[in-house]
Amino acid sequence: MTTYIPIADRDEELHDHPHSFITKWVFSQDHKVIAIQYGCTSIFVGLIALVLSGLMRLQLGYPDSFAFIDPADYYQFVTMHGMIMVVYLLTALFLGGFGNYLIPLQLGARDMVFPFLNMLSYWFFFISVLILLASFLVSGGPTGAGWTLYPPQAILRGTPGHDMGITLMLASLAVFIVAFTMGGLNYVTTVLQARTHGMTLMRMPLSIWGIFVATILGLFAFPALFVSAVMMVFDKIVGTSFFMPAILSLGEAVDHKGGSPILFQHLFWFFGHPEVYIVALPAFGLVSDVISTHARKNIFGYRMMVWAIVAIGALSFIVWAHHMYVSGMNPYFGFFFAFTTLVIAVPTAIKVYNWVLTLWQGNIRLTVPMLFAMGFIFTFVHGGLTGIFLGNVTIDLPLSDTYFVIAHFHMVMGVSPVLVLFASLYHWFPKMSGKMFNQTMAKVHFWGTFLGTYAIYLPMHYLGFLGVPRRYYSYGTTDFIPDSAQTLNANITNAAIFVGIIQMLFIINMVWSVFKGKKADPNPWEATTLEWQTPENPPGHGNWGSKLPVVYRWAYEYSVPGVKADFVPQTIPPEEVEMEEGAGPYIYRGEEEHA
Amino acid sequence: MGLFRILTEKPWLHSPQTPEGLTFEESQISGSPQKTALLFFMGVVFAVFGLFITAYFIRMELDDWRPMPESTLLWINTLVLFLASVVLQLTYNALNSDRANFVKLGLLAGALLTAAFVAGQYTVWQQMNGQGYLINSNPANAFFYVLTGIHALHLLGGLWVWTRAGIRVWTGTNPEKERLAVELCALYWHFLLLVWLVVFALLSYT
């Protein structure tokens, strides 16, 4: 065996141990603290977005009762809710939060490869959040252009926040992209070069695979958002005509000509579709680990799972125009993009099969994280299947821009990833805080969230079939929307308010448990991966004490025949594995197979 | 190590010691993390310019496009940036053959040439502005200013890499790190020269 010193364990790479409060908790370079900072900030803005969605739902459910919500407010709520949830909550929490926490711990590194850059990444993210929130305070308020920010509308007078609001939004996104790039370079480099001894790429837990591929997607997709934001800022402020054609806006001719609004849409969705998978792939990875651990069984078809993640990642760059079937682009593109979009359904379906096949012949503990993971499978199957409707270009004709679209993407990239976030937060909370959360409260939280969200989104699909359009402040009278649709809408609002309130249980549970919770076992779920084998709980600075762990096997050694326990941590040397009586020595199944 | 072999190994089968399995070293990427990060960063920059250039081609097809006139100064600037790139490469070569004096000189010369390039680009802007080719008078102009501007910003961002290299060279305590820093500096400059050549060709021939 050659002597190998992992990069993150070379003397000069280790930064000093922090001493003061400021260096330990504020300007910290420790990946675990940065992860928690990312987590808390993103959950905080996520709560703001949750309140916005509640207000929006009040207007939709009871259109004549809440006079303080005027049409401009409504469009601003819609826009900020969407953008915050997609970018500042989901992307930041999965990659900035879980990426930061798990990459070094699950790979056996002491920290990220560039801890200083990592700290900068968080503070840039923090600034981007401040800029975003500042738009609530400027004159005209935040932009109401919809989260897609389509020009010409986004920068013209007919849209709320067309002046300061949109400028701040674009500025905030640009800063976010800088933050993401700094973090992303770190994650990718750490995965490629700072794994501990024995941790080959195919021994990595699927969480890392998901986060790794999503980070690569982000690095190459966010530039498209950056480019379109830069060009739109120039159109807005300098008066160029990248996207702006000649227009008579509310009776006034604007000073642009010849630009192409569809060009913006292509750029936006070239970012926007990979963005879906930037959120989904980490969720796929995390949920795989949760399912395997709590089913006490190896993840079924590990290699297929890795390939599917890679394949989905690659395909996600050639499906973007399925968001634009009815955008007025050349309709012949529809053939190509419908084909690629439905091809992506195959690797996605394989992932679902492998999750449920992992359950088959498992030994399933229905713990809180497992409940959320099972809830995820249900909602993801539902949301994935409705995606086949929208991806099939023909069916998109009646359904695009209706409530069906809203219901679909909330199921598939709202509820599903959020259920994974909760599964993961509950799963890793004992490691992050060293405390156990309250089980009862968590179970109530699960049932409320799971059933509540389904009550919101299942009926919404049917309003979409009816043809009820999205982004309508109120419906007035039409010849095809019956009054019963309004009743249904009111019930959807009731469910949404219920789901919003029940999230407070989660916050209370987390805060209460951090301070008053029972001390947690270092490995309460009896998991195999490295983060559960740290010498301290929660892991201390540098994670591993004096000596880095050595990895002897893959991350899914559960219920191995002949072994006494139903799990074998990655770090235990083969000769120390305790065997059942008469089972003979622990062997690698490699030798068994070759024999 | 082929990516295919990495992705098809059966991780549950073998130990790192068994001859048929991959060893850990085989699945490692060689080179320094700094270099890996820089390569990925160049990929990101490549994506930024690639998307701008794609947008350029799409926008060019619309009928209000009026190409900008050529500027001789751009050729001179190109030569200056080329020299900067060459000088930094020579600096790196000198470092390997232990000609320490030339290293400091080379780094300084590289920075000066780069500054000259940026100043030259700014002069072209002023020329164009003076002749009435304003940023908002035609999309071709707008792309010209945006592409040259973003490129210049990336060069200025290179100052960070350059400063790191400078600190290593002047303190001179760790030759290995010194070599790496200068190597990355040269690499980044070559990359930005390449990007500039593509942008320049695009602006000149369309």
Added chain:
Amino acid sequence: MPFIVVIVLLVILTLAFHFLSPWWFTPIASNWGAIDTTIDITFWVTGFVFVAVNLFMAYAVYRFRYNKNRKAKYEPENKKLEMWLTGLTALGVASMLAPGLFVWADFVNVPEDAHEVEVIGQQWQWSYRYPGPDGILGAADSDKITPTNPFGMDIDDPAGRDDLLVNSQTMHLPLDRPVKILLRSKDVLHDYAVAQFRVKMDLVPGEVSYLWLTPTVAGTYDILCEEHCGVGHFIMRGKVVVEEESAYNNWLATLPNTAQLTAQLQGDAAQGQAFYAVCAACHGANGEGNIALNAPKLAGQEAWYTKRHIQYFKSGVRGATPGDTYGPQMAPMAATLATDAMVANVAAYIESMPSTPAEQTVTGDVANGGRLYQATCGYCHGADGSGVWAVNAPALSGMSDWYLVRQLQYFKSGVRGKNEGDEYGHQMTAMVTGLADDEVINDVVAYINTLR
């Protein structure tokens, strides 16, 4: 255990909801039945997968629930099973994609014999153009738009001279004839969507997009904008009337061409002066209004608005609704203006009157009113309340404030704006929901009083 029961119940509930839902596709009124068929196929395939996967999951969780004396099976992968599942999934996906692509091929290839109609979108209204006898739509551009040329017609293009213009929100289509609908936008993105037709397409400023269909069922359907187009997106409504060929031709015959429309929109102020005498009795010789007679100020209002509303009074669109106390007085007065030309002339005369701001009678919280005005009213009526002809929004500032209060109350209670013939009134009824009560209405009008 409750988990398994819930999952099974959810599957049953989902299926029940699906089959019992009263919310379902509207009865189709076009040739695109194949779209509905594609959806049906997709439902069967995805429905099967939904039920199978979730029941399998529930069963697995039940059958393999935790037992500390049992061990899970160690099974890294099963190539054969995975291959089968991949193959079957690919097959299922193909069975949904193939019909979809065939229908799409129909959609992108417009039949040779389709006639053309142009739909024009703007914030937040529709208008339409028919090609006239030559069958060709003339050139038009948004930078040529003026109050008397609202379609931006290029008057030098001979092909456009016979184009028939619909300067209102209702279009007509003949039954059973394929139509290619060309889509043009004056300002931002919009989307032409009629639920009963199934097809929709965005309008893109600077380009002309299209869709085609054959209307198959006579009737009147709503046109909704389905691409977010600013704060008034939800009030952008039109109507399409599908009717027999003969009725359609009769309707076409009533449409003006460019020159006629311009003439209609242009009145002669000098000739209008004589007829104004009837109005002067109540509204005053200078159109200054008279609160005692409940006659609002007219001077300061542009001709297009006055003209439209005199016609509304004439035809009973306004003034005939129960609850409109003073409206009925206008009907006989308006009737004295017998022809459209007379109406246009009077309106032109009123526009030519010098306007001084009306006396202020309403007080309220100006700060609150200002916030509401700029967030709701200002988009159309202008930040300074001077009105914007391009969006059919009349002037508010300097007009009779007591009249504004009453009209806002009417819009809120549905006395005004609900009549079928009131083209743009429904936009007001939708916007005033943001005004909670009379006090808030006073606040807004008090703010309008500060706009001079």
